[in-house]
Each structure stands twice: as structure tokens, then as C-alpha cells.
Amino acid sequence: MESHIVKIKTIKQVTHDVKSFRIEKPDGYVFTPGQATEVAINKEGWKNERRPFTFTSLNNEPTLEFTIKRYADHNGVTNQIHQLVPGDELILHDVWGAIEYKGPxxxxxxxxxxxxxxxxxxxxxxxxxxxxxxxxxxxxxxxxxxxxxxxxxxxxxxxxxxxxxxxxxxxxxxxxxxxxxxxxxxxxxxxxxxxxxxxxxxxxxxxxxxxxxxxxxxxxxx
Structure with a gap:
């Protein structure tokens, strides 16, 4: 399975427990609105802890966006991601997902x-x-x-x-x-x-x- 190491460019607070993360987009990385990928944090102890997140950006944009809710009741991946800062790295994997627009x-x-x-x-x-x-x-x-x-x-x-x-x-x-x-x-x-x-x-x-x-x-x- 192909993987890509990408840097976080910007982070924005969306609600009290949700942040959006703008990250680098690998060359040739294409997805359909509604699809997702598995994401891990590029830090020791977390590289193999992959979780699915959906792209909330559009495919024609120069960066990728994830909108991620923090579950602070346990020290899991979302809790760790919410502690990251611009410049930290994530590991992306292949694109997948069955949710796509079929009609009104x-x-x-x-x-x-x-x-x-x-x-x-x-x-x-x-x-x-x-x-x-x-x-x-x-x-x-x-x-x-x-x-x-x-x-x-x-x-x-x-x-x-x-x-x-x-x-x-x-x-x-x-x-x-x-x-x-x-x-x-x-x-x-x-x-x-x-x-x-x-x-x-x-x-x-x-x-x-x-x-x-x-x-x-x-x-x-x-």
C-alpha cells in the first residue's frame, strides 16, 4: 500500500472539539468527494495507528483538508492529532470509500x-x-x-x-x-x-x- 508523508500547513478551530487541518497534497493524489483515506501521525509510537478520515476539501484545490473531531475521553489518534501544530507531519495512504454523489x-x-x-x-x-x-x-x-x-x-x-x-x-x-x-x-x-x-x-x-x-x-x- 502506497503511503505519503505530508506536512500540516494550517490548523483552524471549527467548533469546541473540531479542527480543520490543511495539509500538503501529494503529486497525482486524486479523490472523489465523499471518499477517505487512512491517516497516521508521523511520530514514534503513532506511525502504525491508522484511522480513516474523509477529505473535506475539493479535488481541484492545491491542498488537502480534513475536518476532525477530537475524542478526548481516551488518548487516541484524534486526541493526538488535535495537539499537532503546523509543520508536524501526517502519513496518508490510499484513497477509498463508497460514499459518492449519485443524484439529488x-x-x-x-x-x-x-x-x-x-x-x-x-x-x-x-x-x-x-x-x-x-x-x-x-x-x-x-x-x-x-x-x-x-x-x-x-x-x-x-x-x-x-x-x-x-x-x-x-x-x-x-x-x-x-x-x-x-x-x-x-x-x-x-x-x-x-x-x-x-x-x-x-x-x-x-x-x-x-x-x-x-x-x-x-x-x-x-
Missing amino acids: GYFIAGGAGITPFLAILRQLHRDNQIDGNTLFFSNKTAADVIYEEELKNILGRNDINILSREQKEGYESGKIDEGYLRSHVSDFNKHFYVCGPDKMIADINATLEKLGAKPDLVVFEK
Whole structure:
């Protein structure tokens, strides 16, 4: 498996526990919006600790971007990555991933599961092809919403934020379940793009099938 050692160029705080990392792009490195790679930190003790992260940049940009949530409850890779500074190095591997845009539909994301959709929605916006797409984005609180302003700018009223642990004006509250989908989805013949925690993906996919969505139109990382 091919690997590339690349330097971090810039780091930006996105939310209280999410940062975006702009890094060098290896020559000839190509991906489709929605795809990912395995990343490791180029430091002793961490070089073999590879974790999957989705590209949130666009393929035509001169640098790569990852948008990474920190899980500080254990001393894992994301916790270490959040301690890095510009000039530190990461190790990238091959590009992979089954999530890609197939046509207009509904994007259903939970927390950091928004990351594969960021590149897709940014590309659609850039290409003036965003019409017909809706985002249902579930988070615990408003402070957890990643790139909220940008997504609102891209999708307008079709950017819908749902909070599971907070009630706040301008946001819906509750969870994305059968009742929610039944009342918010007008066409179950469109594509559905699902990404989030494993249990959420399984529950949403089962609910979509029950409500009449065609399995071959449901896109998720298998």
C-alpha cells in the first residue's frame, strides 16, 4: 500500500472539539468527494495507528483538508492529532470509500458523520448543482454543529439542524426517527445519503426501507 508523508500547513478551530487541518497534497493524489483515506501521525509510537478520515476539501484545490473531531475521553489518534501544530507531519495512504454523489436527494448526518457530505455539498455548490438536495443534520447541541454558517449558505432552508439534547430557537429538537422522516421527506424515491455512528446508520437504513426507500438508492459506507 502506497503511503505519503505530508506536512500540516494550517490548523483552524471549527467548533469546541473540531479542527480543520490543511495539509500538503501529494503529486497525482486524486479523490472523489465523499471518499477517505487512512491517516497516521508521523511520530514514534503513532506511525502504525491508522484511522480513516474523509477529505473535506475539493479535488481541484492545491491542498488537502480534513475536518476532525477530537475524542478526548481516551488518548487516541484524534486526541493526538488535535495537539499537532503546523509543520508536524501526517502519513496518508490510499484513497477509498463508497460514499459518492449519485443524484439529488436527502443527506442524513449525525455529528462528525457530516464530513463526507461536506466535500460533496461544496462541490455541488461550486458547480451550481445544489438544487434538489436537503440536509438533515443531527447533533447533541447547537455548539456541536460543524460549519453551520457555510452549510446554511450552501443549502438555505434545506439545511435542517436537529438537536437531541438541547432546545433552542431556530433548531428542531428530537431525533431522526421514523416519525421525523415520515413528516419531513416528501419523496422516498430520491437518493438517501447516510453517515454517522454505526447504530444510527443501521437504524436509519432500516427505517428508510420500511418507509419505501429503494435499497439501491441508499448510499452509505458499508
